[in-house]
Each structure stands twice: as structure tokens, then as C-alpha cells.
Amino acid sequence: xxxxxxxxxxxxxxxxxxxxxxxxxxxxxxxxxxxxxxxxxxxxxxxxxxxxxxxxxxxxxxxxxxxxxxxxxxxxxxxxxxxxxxxxxxxxxxxxxxxxxxxxxxxxxxxxxxxxxxxxxxxxxxxxxxxxxxxxxxxxxxxxxxxxxxxxxxxxxxxxxxxxxxxxxxxxxxxxxxxxxxxxxxxxxxxxxxxxxxxxxxxxxxxxxxxxxxxxxxxxxxxxxxxxxxxxxxxxxxxxxxxxxxxxxxxxxxxxxxxxxxxxxxxxxxxxxxxxxxxxxxxxxxxxxxxxxxxxxxxxxxxxxxxxxxxxxxxxxxxxxxxxxxxxxxxxxxxxxxxxxxxxxxxxxxxxxxxxxxxxxxxxxxxxxxxxxxxxxxxxxxxxxxxxxxxxxxxxxxxxxxxxxxxxxxxxxxxxxxxxxxxxxxxxxxxxxxxxxxxxxxxxxxxxxxxxxxxxxxxxxxxxxxxxxxxxxxxxxxxxxxxxxxxxxxxxxxxxxxxxxxxxxxxxxxxxxxxxxxxxxxxxxxxxxxxxxxxxxxxxxxxxxxxxxxxxxx
Amino acid sequence: xxxxxxxxxxxxxxxxxxxxxxxxxxxxxxxxxxxxxxxxxxxxxxxxxxxxxxxxxxxxxxxxxxxxxxxxxxxxxxxxxxxxxxxxxxxxxxxxxxxxxxxxxxxxxxxxxxxxxxxxxxxxxxxxxxxxxxxxxxxxxxxxxxxxxxxxxxxxxxxxxxxxxxxxxxxxxxxxxxxxxxxxxxxxxxxxxxxxxxxxxxxxxxxxxxxxxxxxxxxxxxxxxxxxxxxxxxxxxxxxxxxxxxxxxxxxxxxxxxxxxxxxxxxxxxxxxxxxxxxxxxxxxxxxxxxxxxxxxxxxxxxxxxxxxxxxxxxxx
Numbered sequence: 001x002x003x004x005x006x007x008x009x010x011x012x013x014x015x016x017x018x019x020x021x022x023x024x025x026x027x028x029x030x031x032x033x034x035x036x037x038x039x040x041x042x043x044x045x046x047x048x049x050x051x052x053x054x055x056x057x058x059x060x061x062x063x064x065x066x067x068x069x070x071x072x073x074x075x076x077x078x079x080x081x082x083x084x085x086x087x088x089x090x091x092x093x094x095x096x097x098x099x100x101x102x103x104x105x106x107x108x109x110x111x112x113x114x115x116x117x118x119x120x121x122x123x124x125x126x127x128x129x130x131x132x133x134x135x136x137x138x139x140x141x142x143x144x145x146x147x148x149x150x151x152x153x154x155x156x157x158x159x160x161x162x163x164x165x166x167x168x169x170x171x172x173x174x175x176x177x178x179x180x181x182x183x184x185x186x187x188x189x190x191x192x193x194x195x196x197x198x199x200x201x202x203x204x205x206x207x208x209x210x211x212x213x214x215x216x217x218x219x220x221x222x223x224x225x226x227x228x229x230x231x232x233x234x235x236x237x238x239x240x241x242x243x244x245x246x247x248x249x250x251x252x253x254x255x256x257x258x259x260x261x262x263x264x265x266x267x268x269x270x271x272x273x274x275x276x277x278x279x280x281x282x283x284x285x286x287x288x289x290x291x292x293x294x295x296x297x298x299x300x301x302x303x304x305x306x307x308x309x310x311x312x313x314x315x316x317x318x319x320x321x322x323x324x325x326x327x328x329x330x331x332x333x334x335x336x337x338x339x340x341x342x343x344x345x346x347x348x349x350x351x352x353x354x355x356x357x358x359x360x361x362x363x364x365x366x367x368x369x370x371x372x373x374x375x376x377x378x379x380x381x382x383x384x385x386x387x388x389x390x391x392x393x394x395x396x397x398x399x400x401x402x403x404x405x406x407x408x409x410x411x412x413x414x415x416x417x418x419x420x421x422x423x424x425x426x427x428x429x430x431x432x433x434x435x436x437x438x439x440x441x442x443x444x445x446x447x448x449x450x451x452x453x454x455x456x457x458x459x460x461x462x463x464x465x466x467x468x469x470x471x472x473x474x475x476x477x478x479x480x481x482x483x484x485x486x487x488x489x490x491x492x493x494x495x496x497x498x499x500x501x502x503x504x505x506x507x508x509x510x511x512x513x514x515x516x517x518x519x520x521x522x523x524x525x526x527x528x529x530x531x532x533x534x535x536x537x538x539x540x541x542x543x544x545x546x547x548x549x550x551x552x553x554x
Numbered sequence: 555x556x557x558x559x560x561x562x563x564x565x566x567x568x569x570x571x572x573x574x575x576x577x578x579x580x581x582x583x584x585x586x587x588x589x590x591x592x593x594x595x596x597x598x599x600x601x602x603x604x605x606x607x608x609x610x611x612x613x614x615x616x617x618x619x620x621x622x623x624x625x626x627x628x629x630x631x632x633x634x635x636x637x638x639x640x641x642x643x644x645x646x647x648x649x650x651x652x653x654x655x656x657x658x659x660x661x662x663x664x665x666x667x668x669x670x671x672x673x674x675x676x677x678x679x680x681x682x683x684x685x686x687x688x689x690x691x692x693x694x695x696x697x698x699x700x701x702x703x704x705x706x707x708x709x710x711x712x713x714x715x716x717x718x719x720x721x722x723x724x725x726x727x728x729x730x731x732x733x734x735x736x737x738x739x740x741x742x743x744x745x746x747x748x749x750x751x752x753x754x755x756x757x758x759x760x761x762x763x764x765x766x767x768x769x770x771x772x773x774x775x776x777x778x779x780x781x782x783x784x785x786x787x788x789x790x791x792x793x794x795x796x797x798x799x800x801x802x803x804x805x806x807x808x809x810x811x812x813x814x815x816x817x818x819x820x821x822x823x824x825x826x827x828x829x830x831x832x833x834x835x836x837x838x839x840x841x842x843x844x845x846x847x848x849x850x851x852x853x854x855x856x857x858x859x860x861x862x863x864x865x866x867x868x869x870x871x
Contacts, residue, residue: 029726037638037639037640038639038640040640043640044640130606131610133606133607133610133611135603135607136603137600137602137603137606138600138603189610192640193635193640195640198640198641215726215727217723217821218639218641218646218821219821219825219826220722220723220819220821221722221726223726223727239726239727241726243722243726243819244819245721245819246816246819247701247816247817247819249701249705249817250704250705250708250720250721250816250817250818250819253705253708253709253712253713253720254712254720254721256713257708257712257713257716257719257720258716259712259719259720259721259722426584426585426587426590426832427584427585429590430585430587430590431585434590456600456601462601464601469601469605470601471600471601471602471605472601473601
């Protein structure tokens with residue numbers, strides 16, 4: 001329906017010659033498709049919340065647009081080299097690490113209260129309480145202790161010395177001077193009902209970023225005004241409003257009518273819509289299609305006897321023309337993936353084994369695997385088994401359904417039968433992939449971060465089973481002791497060059513074994529008016545709003 | 555009459571109770587839950603986190619246990635807390651209900667005000683060019699998908715003419731009544747066009763049939779003025795099936811304007827109920843659906859009472 005609507009919109013706008021509304025002085029209205037369910041930094045996990053919070057807060061550390069780790073709230077990124085991080089022996093005999101951070105001296109909450117270690121300790125107290133209901137408990141679980149040295153510096157001791165020891169990207173502070181009254185450790189479960197982030201959202205004391213929230217209407221919009229206590233560059237807009245428009249065709253119409261100025265890439269229109277829009281309105285906006293860390297791929301159920309054979313998996317990948325798919329459907333804006341490692345990531349191995357389209361070689365591999373008898377246009381083995389798989393994805397996702405159809409026809413050309421079976425997202429993710437109920441192939445995406453170790457996705461210890469209550473994300477059932485060891489080694493290897501070697505080996509095993517069929521990395525389309533400067537897409541989950549103080553009207 | 559009303563009230567209570575159980579069960583039986591969706595979108599969340607959150611929100615308890623607890627609390631006036639919005643349910647539902655009432659009443663009143671004269675005129679002048687134009691409009695109104703109509707209106711009034719906002723509830727920073735009225739025009743227009751088409755079609759066919767009846771001929775033979783014949787004798791009888799349709803339409807407007815609300819980013823009940831069902835936000839979904847159910851039952855009761863007003867042969871004892 002959405003695409004029919006988009007088509008109607010396209011045709012009508014082409015005829016109407018729509019005029020663009022002028023930007024209101026000092027104001028910016030941004031369209032996004034989702035509204036955050038809460039603004040508490042630790043309750044619920046949702047991209048819309050992260051985007052809003054980046055306007056008003058800063059984590060201790062993050063990745064910048066070059067995917068390098070940097071300090072935001074801290075003054076200097078602690079490292080073992082600069083002496084601010086030290087490996088330590090923990091009482092249980094494990095090797096841990098103590099990392100000392102210093103909070104920016106000028107950091108103040110919007111009501112003038114300084115951001116101090118009291119906030120750090122309070123955030124830890126809230127987060128580590130299992131009854132609070134924080135979404136990402138892992139970051140609190142890995143902390144053994146936090147010791148405050150003074151108002152601004154503190155040391156965090158973690159239970160494992162990983163290469164990412166100094167990152168605290170999701171450790172977002174909660175203001176102790178406001179939230180202490182709302183948090184009772186004995187009834188921590190009630191905190192989510194009392195948190196001022198939801199009950200008193202416009203309280204300036206909740207924010208220390210470049211902007212603070214001036215108005216919020218649930219499911220409609222959030223308005224921000226500059227925060228006078230912000231310690232960084234002065235924000236350039238007097239008011240920024242994030243307006244929620246769930247229907248992307250209506251979002252386009254709003255952009256053209258001037259109701260919104262800019263559609264953010266992180267939560268905006270789909271890439272095919274954006275490409276069509278660009279054709280109609282090429283001169284009026286700047287377009288940025290930023291490939292990111294959303295990895296579209298096909299999980300293969302390795303319990304399927306046909307897919308257990310590596311030759312079949314490799315043949316399947318050789319039989320499809322991903323370059324053509326990316327070119328025809330996405331005008332080349334989404335790079336073909338060879339493994340789960342993005343070419344923009346420093347660990348990417350440019351010599352990784354690739355599978356360019358080669359139907360002849362694919363046929364040879366299928367023949368070698370025993371599927372050399374052609375009947376009714378499809379390959380069979382000597383036992384009469386047809387080379388046939390179910391290909392599932394999320395129903396209603398137009399881009400994926402298009403890709404699915406192309407794949408089906410390309411595989412048919414080499415004698416592989418594909419039966420398409422799609423399901424609503426909540427069924428697909430809630431049951432089919434999680435409980436490994438798909439019989440052949442599952443097309444979906446993983447979202448990761450720079451240099452992400454896919455331990456839960458590829459380690460044999462993380463295969464979901466009924467016995468482990470479906471814990472883990474290794475939905476393919478991939479088991480390779482070499483890969484298991486490699487994943488664990490990578491995680492604790494501190495030497496960057498040694499780690500690069502391990503990552504190269506990882507990519508070699510991944511591309512040889514093909515537990516999944518890599519497709520491409522999704523690109524986020526940013527449609528920015530010509531007058532708006534300073535929007536820098538990052539391609540990872542720490543997106544453009546983290547640098548909103550740089551947004552300015554030309 | 556008192557006995558009839560008491561009986562209908564008890565029936566309505568029973569329907570609401572059964573509905574609450576059915577809705578609760580249907581939401582609970584849907585595979586997957588929002589925690590799974592959260593897990594698939596967050597690389598840092600672990601399966602253990604998911605299990606903990608499921609327990610935290612009570613999603614791991616048996617369905618009947620959760621339902622009975624909800625029912626007990628609801629009976630005491632505690633409608634609970636929205637899992638999705640992190641606010642008390644009534645704080646979410648009541649403003650949405652108010653918004654929907656504006657939309658519903660606006661669309662309904664305008665529809666009826668236009669549809670009745672149009673339907674009567676078309677019935678009195680069948681096959682005239684006006685009748686054909688009204689028929690054409692009605693067919694278009696019934697056939698055109700809501701999203702398509704909404705988009706066309708946005709393009710015409712917001713993009714091309716630039717005289718009305720493309721969507722939303724109000725201009726940010728303003729709270730005047732006239733400003734909010736401007737934002738209501740396009741969604742009301744969308745629903746009105748569809749409603750007019752439906753009501754007019756029913757009324758036209760009802761009127762054509764009634765105007766052929768003997769008692770109409772008798773009234774004319776007695777020398778009654780034509781306007782009295784049409785508006786007093788014919789319309790009252792033709793309105794009986796139309797009133798039923800109007801009552802059902804009105805109920806549908808409360809919970810079923812999802813597409814219109816989505817297209818215009820209008821914060822109404824339809825979208826709230828849909829989102830709550832999809833997000834397993836039991837408390838909000840239930841209260842929203844029960845409100846919708848109660849209003850539909852109430853409107854049907856009003857329709858039943860109106861039958862007696864329109865047709866003296868009908869009486870309730």
C-alpha cells in the first residue's frame with residue numbers, strides 16, 4: 001500500500017510542481033518515523049530514544065564518523081598506554097581491568113548542577129539492580145566496581161580485559177539530584193513508573209547536551225531549545241523539532257509542503273523511496289546515502305541436510321548476482337557484503353574471498369554435491385531429493401521482498417527451487433528465527449557497531465535450544481571450534497595489529513564456511529535541504545544527532 | 555422502557571466482559587513479543603537480558619493469571635500502566651479519545667448534514683444529471699482507498715495550494731483553537747467524503763423505495779404539501795436502515811480511522827489501539843478496545859431507540 005501511495009505521490013507531485021516552503025528563521029523541523037517509548041536512558045532499547053537523547057546528553061565515549069573511539073563526556077580516552085587503564089587480577093583469579101575517567105570540568109546539567117561522580121555512582125546503582133528493568137544489563141554486569149576519587153574522576157573495574165575495555169558508549173548518566181527521589185532500591189521495579197524522564201520530561205536538570213527538551217507531545221513531536229549550560233560549541237538553532245510521521249509517503253508530502261525541513265536517514269524513508277524522490281527533486285535537496293552497519297544477509301539453517309554441505313552453500317552464493325541486485329534495485333548505493341565486516345571498518349580484509357556471480361562454477365559445485373540430475377527444471381540427487389529451500393523474511397518489507405524475488409529467479413536459473421514464505425516481523429523474529437523454526441533460509445539484517453565481535457551470533461555456545469530457553473543468536477546452528485576460539489581470542493587481544501591478523505583469519509573462515517549468505521550493507525538515505533549544513537551521517541548507531549550542535553542554516 | 559434499558563445495559567456489560575477476555579487472549583496468543591523485537595534491534599542486548607525483561611514486565615506469566623489480575627485491578631478502577639508509553643493508561647487513552655471525538659463528531663455531523671439532503675434529492679430526481687453526479691461521487695467515495703484520498707488531499711491543499719497543514723495536531727508552540735481546527739480539516743474531510751458516500755447511497759435507495767409506497771400516494775392524494783410528504787412521511791421511514799448504518803459508522807470512526815490517523819499523523823484512538831496490540835501493551839489495547847466496544851454498543855442502543863421515534867409501530871416494553 002505504501003508503495004502505491006508513493007507512486008501516486010510521485011505522479012501527482014510531478015504534475016503539481018510543488019513549491020518548497022521557506023525555512024523559518026532559526027528553526028528546524030525534522031521528520032522521523034518513530035516516537036520513543038521512554039526517554040530514560042536505560043529503560044527500553046529503541047533507536048528513536050537514542051536519537052532524541054543524543055540531542056540532550058552525551059555518553060562517556062562513542063564512535064565518531066570515522067568509526068574511531070573518542071571521548072565525549074570524559075576529557076581523555078583512557079588507555080593502558082597513557083596509564084589511565086590498568087590490567088588487574090581479580091579475586092576470582094580472572095584478569096580484569098581498571099579504567100579511570102575524568103568527567104569534563106564544565107559539564108553541568110541544564111539546571112546548573114554540575115555533572116559529577118555522584119551521577120556515575122547513582123547510574124551504576126540503578127543499572128545493576130536487576131529489578132530496575134534496564135535494557136542493556138550486560139554493561140552493568142561486566143562492571144565489578146566503580147570508585148569515585150573526587151567530584152570529577154572515577155575508576156571503573158571490569159571483569160574482563162577486552163580490547164574494548166575503555167568504551168562506555170551506552171553508559172548514559174542519570175542525574176542523581178533529580179532521580180534519587182524516584183529510585184528506591186527496595187522497589188526498583190517501580191522506577192520505570194516514577195522516572196522524571198517520563199513524568200517531568202521538560203525538567204532542564206535531566207539534560208546536559210547542546211539542546212534541552214522544551215515541549216514533548218507523546219507520539220507527535222519533541223521540541224528542543226539550546227541548553228545554556230552546555231559545555232561544547234553553541235548550538236545554532238533556536239528551536240529544533242522532531243516530528244513523528246509514521247507513513248513515509250505522507251513524510252515526503254510533508255517535506256515538500258514545508259511542514260518538515262529534513263528527513264533523517266536513521267529513521268526516515270526507505271532507500272528505494274529516497275532514490276525515486278531524488279529523481280523527482282534532484283536539485284532541491286542534498287542526498288547522502290550512507291552505507292552502515294546494518295548487514296542484510298541470509299541465515300542458513302545448518303541442520304538442513306542439504307545446507308550442511310559447504311559446496312551447496314558456496315554454490316548458492318555463486319549462483320546469485322549481488323552486484324546486479326544492488327545496482328538494479330538500489331542504484332549501487334548499498335555495498336555488496338562479503339562477510340559481516342563492513343568495508344568501512346578498519347578490520348576489513350580487502351583480500352577476503354569473494355563470490356562474484358559465476359553460474360557455471362555454481363553448477364559444478366552442485367554437481368559435486370550430488371545434485372546433478374535435472375528434472376522439471378530443478379536439480380535432484382541420486383536419491384531423488386530436489387535442491388529446494390524455503391526462503392523466509394519479514395512480510396511487508398518491500399525492499400526485502402523485491403530482493404527475495406530476484407534471488408528466487410537467479411537460483412531457478414541454476415536449478416535451485418526456492419519457496420518464498422514470509423511472516424510478520426514479530427512472528428519471524430519472535431519465534432521463527434529465535435527458535436530456529438525456519439527450514440532453509442531466513443533473510444534479515446543484523447545491526448552491529450564498529451569492530452563488533454559476533455560472539456553470540458557465531459559461537460557454538462550461543463545456539464538457541466529449548467534446553468537453554470532459546471538463549472543465543474546463533475540461529476544457523478553454526479559449529480566450528482576454530483571459530484569459537486578465534487572469537488574469544490579477538491575479544492581479549494589488545495594489540496591492534498595482532499587483532500587485525502585475527503580478524504583476517506576470521507573473515508577467511510567466514511567466507512569459506514559461509515554459515516550465512518552475505519548480501520549487502522544497508523544504506524541510510526539522508527534528504528537534507530540545501531541550506532542545512534553540518535549533518536554528518538556516521539553509518540553506525542551513534543548517529544547524526546550526537547553532533548547536532550554543528551547543525552546550522554547556511 | 556426501563557426494563558428494556560436495564561436488559562440492554564446488562565447485555566452490554568456481558569459483551570464488554572467477554573470482549574475483554576477475547577482481546578486479552580488474542581493479544582497474548584500472538585507469537586513473539588516486543589522484547590524479541592527489541593533483542594533483534596540491539597546488538598548489546600543478550601538473551602539473558604531478554605528473559606529478565608520478560609519477567610520484569612510479567613510477560614512470562616500464564617495468560618489467564620495476567621488476565622484475572624488485570625480484571626481485578628480494573629474493577630477497582632486501576633487500569634494499570636502502559637508498558638509502551640511508560641505512563642498510566644488513562645493519561646494515554648483520554649487525550650486520544652478526546653482527539654478522536656473531535657474527528658468523529660466533525661466527520662459525522664458534516665456527513666449527515668450533506669448526505670441527507672443529497673440522498674433525498676437524488677431519490678426524488680432519479681436518473682437526473684444531479685442524481686448521476688451524486689451517484690458518481692458516492693461510487694468514488696466508496697471505492698477510493700482511504701490512504702489514496704488522504705494523499706490526494708495532502709497534495710492539493712498542503713503541497714500545491716499550501717493553505718492547510720499536511721499533518722499533525724497543531725502548530726508547534728501554538729495552542730489556539732483556530733490553529734487546531736486547521737489541522738482537523740483534512741482528516742475530517744477524508745472521513746467525511748467516505749461517510750457521505752455510504753450514507754447517501756443507503757438513504758437514496760431507501761427513499762426511492764418508500765416514495766413508491768401506498769401511504770405516500772395517499773398523503774399526496776390528501777393534498778399534503780410535497781415537502782411534508784418527503785421530509786415528514788417518506789424520510790422518517792427511509793431513515794430506519796440509514797440510522798443503523800450511521801450508528802455502525804460512528805462506532806467505526808472511533809476505532810477504525812487508523813489509516814486516516816496515520817496519514818495525517820493525527821493522534822487518535824485507532825492508531826493507539828493498533829500500536830498497543832502490536833506492542834503487546836495489554837493495558838492500553840484493552841481499555842482502548844473496550845472504549846470502542848462500549849461506544850458502539852451505546853450507539854446501537856441509541857439507534858434502537860431512534861427506531862421507535864421514527865416508526866410509531868415500534869415500541870419497547
